[in-house]
Amino acid sequence: MARYNPQDTEPKWRAAWAEADVFRAGPPDKADPRPKYYVLEMFPYPSGRLHMGHVRNYALGDVIARFKRARGFHVLHPMGWDAFGLPAENAAMERGVSPKDWTYQNIAAMREELKRLGLSIDWSREFATCDPEYYGQQQSWFVDLWRRGLVYRREGMVNWDPVDMTVLANEQVVDGRGWRSGALVEKRKLNQWFLRITDYADDLIEGLKTLDRWPAKVRLMQENWIGRSSGLRLTFAFADKAPAGLEGGLEVYTTRPDTLFGASFLAISPDHPLAESLAAADPKVAEFLAECRRGGTSEADIEAAEKKGWDTGLRVVHPFDETWTLPVWIGNFVLMDYGTGAIFGCPAHDQRDLDFARKYGLTVTPVVLPPGAQADTFTVDREAYVGPGRIFNSRFLNDLEIEAAKKAAIERIEAQGRGTGATVYRLRDWGIARQRGWGCPVPIIHCPACGPVAVPKADLPVKLPDDLDFSRPGNALDRHPTWKHVTCPTCGGMAQRETDTLDTFVDSSWYFARFTDPTASKPIDKAAADYWMPVDQYVGGIEHAVLHLLYARFITRALADEDLLSVREPFAGLFTQGMVTHETYRRQTGEWLEPNAVDVTVDGASRIARLIEGGEPVVIGDIEKMSKSKKNTVAPSDIFDDYGVDAARLFVMSDSPPERDVQWTTGGIEGAWRFINRVWNEFDSQPMDIAPADITSDPKAVELIRASHRLVAGLTDAIEGFRFNSGIARLYEFLNVLKANPAESASPAVLTARREALSALARLVAPFTPHLAEACWAQLGETGFVATAPWPSFDETLAAQDELILPIQVNGKRRGEIRVPVGGGEDEIRKIALADPDVQRHLEGLTVRKVIVVKDRIVNIVVG
RNA sequence: GCGGACGUGGCGGAAUCGGUAGACGCAGCAGACUUAAAAUCUGUUUCUCGUCAGAGAGUGCGGGUUCGAGUCCCGCCGUCCGCACCA
Numbered sequence: 001m002a003r004y005n006p007q008d009t010e011p012k013w014r015a016a017w018a019e020a021d022v023f024r025a026g027p028p029d030k031a032d033p034r035p036k037y038y039v040l041e042m043f044p045y046p047s048g049r050l051h052m053g054h055v056r057n058y059a060l061g062d063v064i065a066r067f068k069r070a071r072g073f074h075v076l077h078p079m080g081w082d083a084f085g086l087p088a089e090n091a092a093m094e095r096g097v098s099p100k101d102w103t104y105q106n107i108a109a110m111r112e113e114l115k116r117l118g119l120s121i122d123w124s125r126e127f128a129t130c131d132p133e134y135y136g137q138q139q140s141w142f143v144d145l146w147r148r149g150l151v152y153r154r155e156g157m158v159n160w161d162p163v164d165m166t167v168l169a170n171e172q173v174v175d176g177r178g179w180r181s182g183a184l185v186e187k188r189k190l191n192q193w194f195l196r197i198t199d200y201a202d203d204l205i206e207g208l209k210t211l212d213r214w215p216a217k218v219r220l221m222q223e224n225w226i227g228r229s230s231g232l233r234l235t236f237a238f239a240d241k242a243p244a245g246l247e248g249g250l251e252v253y254t255t256r257p258d259t260l261f262g263a264s265f266l267a268i269s270p271d272h273p274l275a276e277s278l279a280a281a282d283p284k285v286a287e288f289l290a291e292c293r294r295g296g297t298s299e300a301d302i303e304a305a306e307k308k309g310w311d312t313g314l315r316v317v318h319p320f321d322e323t324w325t326l327p328v329w330i331g332n333f334v335l336m337d338y339g340t341g342a343i344f345g346c347p348a349h350d351q352r353d354l355d356f357a358r359k360y361g362l363t364v365t366p367v368v369l370p371p372g373a374q375a376d377t378f379t380v381d382r383e384a385y386v387g388p389g390r391i392f393n394s395r396f397l398n399d400l401e402i403e404a405a406k407k408a409a410i411e412r413i414e415a416q417g418r419g420t421g422a423t424v425y426r427l428r429d430w431g432i433a434r435q436r437g438w439g440c441p442v443p444i445i446h447c448p449a450c451g452p453v454a455v456p457k458a459d460l461p462v463k464l465p466d467d468l469d470f471s472r473p474g475n476a477l478d479r480h481p482t483w484k485h486v487t488c489p490t491c492g493g494m495a496q497r498e499t500d501t502l503d504t505f506v507d508s509s510w511y512f513a514r515f516t517d518p519t520a521s522k523p524i525d526k527a528a529a530d531y532w533m534p535v536d537q538y539v540g541g542i543e544h545a546v547l548h549l550l551y552a553r554f555i556t557r558a559l560a561d562e563d564l565l566s567v568r569e570p571f572a573g574l575f576t577q578g579m580v581t582h583e584t585y586r587r588q589t590g591e592w593l594e595p596n597a598v599d600v601t602v603d604g605a606s607r608i609a610r611l612i613e614g615g616e617p618v619v620i621g622d623i624e625k626m627s628k629s630k631k632n633t634v635a636p637s638d639i640f641d642d643y644g645v646d647a648a649r650l651f652v653m654s655d656s657p658p659e660r661d662v663q664w665t666t667g668g669i670e671g672a673w674r675f676i677n678r679v680w681n682e683f684d685s686q687p688m689d690i691a692p693a694d695i696t697s698d699p700k701a702v703e704l705i706r707a708s709h710r711l712v713a714g715l716t717d718a719i720e721g722f723r724f725n726s727g728i729a730r731l732y733e734f735l736n737v738l739k740a741n742p743a744e745s746a747s748p749a750v751l752t753a754r755r756e757a758l759s760a761l762a763r764l765v766a767p768f769t770p771h772l773a774e775a776c777w778a779q780l781g782e783t784g785f786v787a788t789a790p791w792p793s794f795d796e797t798l799a800a801q802d803e804l805i806l807p808i809q810v811n812g813k814r815r816g817e818i819r820v821p822v823g824g825g826e827d828e829i830r831k832i833a834l835a836d837p838d839v840q841r842h843l844e845g846l847t848v849r850k851v852i853v854v855k856d857r858i859v860n861i862v863v864g
Numbered sequence: 865g866c867g868g869a870c871g872u873g874g875c876g877g878a879a880u881c882g883g884u885a886g887a888c889g890c891a892g893c894a895g896a897c898u899u900a901a902a903a904u905c906u907g908u909u910u911c912u913c914g915u916c917a918g919a920g921a922g923u924g925c926g927g928g929u930u931c932g933a934g935u936c937c938c939g940c941c942g943u944c945c946g947c948a949c950c951a
Contacts, residue, residue, distance in 0.1 A: 216868085216869095217868070217869070217945080217946085220867075220868065220946085221867095221868090221945090221946055221947085224866095224867070224868095224946070224947060225946090225947080227947090227950065229950075229951090231951080252951085253950095253951070254951060255950095255951065256951075267951095307949085331949095332949090333949045333951090334949080334951080335949075335950065335951085337950095338950045338951075339950075339951065342951095343951045344951085345951085346951090350951065351865090351949090352949055352951075353951080355949095424950085424951095425950095426947095426950055542945085545946080546946085602874095602891070602892075607891095654888085654889075655876055655877080655889075655890085656876060656877070657877080660876095660877095662876085663875090663876065665875090665876085665890070665891095667875095667889090667890045667891065668876080668889075668890065670890090671889055671890060672889090674904095675889090677904095717880080718880095721880070723878095723880085725876090725877070725878085725888085725889095726877090726878065726879095726880095726887085726888085728888080728889090729877090729878070729887065729888035729889075730887090730888080731888090732887095732888050732889070733887070733888060736888090805884085806884090807883085807884040808884095809883085809884085809931085809932070811931080811932090812930095812931065812932045812933095813932095814884055817884075849931090850931065851931090852883095852931050852932080854883055854932095857883050857884090858883045858884070858932085859883095860883080860931050860932060861931090862931050862932095
């Protein structure tokens, strides 16, 4: 018996697949009866080496692609490279290589590693976002969006990452730090390029409702991120002379117009134009504003931040009472970039307003009466009341419930012409320009006479020069001696190219559409996109829940409105897989150690770790995401060398549910390796030429066939439901059944049944361990690839048992079991159950009050 | 603070509809093969009591609904994730 040798077998089958070009997706073809299925995993950044996270991500997608192909779908499963970005510039600065060479070399290396994984990818569609053919098409639609006004430029406060020396979008700031660099982000006032994602805020929220194959968690996160709230925009007139520029009054936004009679002050943001003009006239105001800005933006700072205010001396008139005026304060807690940058304060029903009012001695008037409270005794002290109730102290709003009062107040304000009901979003426009040299150039030329002018499409792509100087930090494109100096396409005068490049998240916001025809002479070939889009199953990490996944949904809409696409939602199904983790190891001194330098042994209840060289005791740390900094990584190529690709694929899939983190362990990969060998042994020991015998002549053969049909049903369900770990457990289970019926001692009937079961098994393991499956398929004497063989069919009547073991409970406790035919009648079952000796013992001296028979499941006898 | 998810053996996990809790794997223990080890194979392993037969307990804690609860409801505790002065 030959031991399974992945080192010989795996490359052989990969070469055979490539030779036969079996994974190429055909062009859109109406005559093809197969339904299309587009499987995509988030494409990798070419960092240079594959890590276990990639293995898990791509193996997962490949299971789906191979499964769907076997189920009769026309599958598109492409691969490309998210190739622009800072690591290339950092490498350039450190090593003096060009970012382009570094990137393409990494791509070449990673392509080989990915190919080694045996993925069923259509490599003919591969591209990198740093290919001019790709980013040139991106510039083309960017110009379209610019013409439509979806791209704009304005001065504004932006997030500045001082380490990466570039602007970041709000989505890219995590806990006040840059998402890549981890540096504390500064606020800077800059002229910036924006994409008007807020135009689509409503559509992006509404669209979430249609994404029933997305995790609820991601939909919720996007909904919260967009943060829609409805309320009232309302202008307060100044009681005396209005400050310059605010003759029309001061506009505020509120979600609680029902509490207008509880208003005791207005507060504006320190960044409000009014605050700034007051500061220009009064140094003391300027000093106050400076004080407000000193506070940090981190979590802890905000938590500790005290409410601070400055009374401007200005007063405004209450919209419902000409004789009632309110003071206008500057409040450090009011944000400029939400709503209008100004609020009215109702201290009784908003905690922030209450803190502020108590500090500065402002009036607190309750206007919402909690259920059960008395109007004459209800007061608010240190805790604002935000619950439900009836409005009181509020003239025409009295006795209304909160929602009705909101409506009434808005109607009154609208009738007065002082404001309108309004919907406001937390989402901000997407700052897309980066001050970096290794990115897609913004295709705009700044002309002193004509202003910003789009580069004519005939002149696209605006290519990056090859001779950029990355030896020092900052924007290499900007300091290039000649690149930016051009003539204006409109007037022919001297002009300068924009030297900012696009956020790499722009690159990844449409690549899935480009895959449908990567050589099209326009950004997207409509016919190809109409055939393949949307992506039926997208697979990637949860970390992109509000970054990439929101941007891609937005760009898809923008391109649909440009008539480049027909779909508005790019990803019909989304699966977010968990991370690959590993135990961490440290020296006593705290220095991190690589797993393969450490030997772990079990000693009774505890595990002891020592350095392999020298035996020095090692501290076993937490289980964490594999990372270079903690050295708890395992190189995929080492695992492929030792156990083969299939074992690695199988293990990352088998040990945990795919949405959860999986812990890499030596024991786990060895278990997967054992399984592969045991599968191979079953095929290897099966005699090739057997005379077909009547399976029904041997009950063991019948049972084996039944088990195989149950396996088909169970595994199909498990894959459809992304329960890959459970599905693989069924495969292990079935292998145990096969092993209990070894070929060596099998009857002709069992041998025949084995032959049939093995044929199914080869096809069932194919999505997980594709190389092994081909070897097994060939061993059976089948022709063609198992990769293109149809999924085994499932015969319900064969899978069904004709007898089953029914548990019997007495008062809910399991007391015995009976063997009965499937579908047995209730009376008959009851009789057998009551006659069972084990049950009888527990009925002694008791009266049977009730017998519950759940067909084919359980019997419960209630006694008293 | 707000929103969400999750708590099951020594470990990863299974139980898809309220119906035998612990599938499958890892680790452990015992045995076979071997001069020995590795590999492989067989058996065994929730806990407590018991020689066995068996009995009792058991899915974070406390209640509830039900003939029956890991699963549903209420209240706690804990862990993780997202957001966070968003008016």
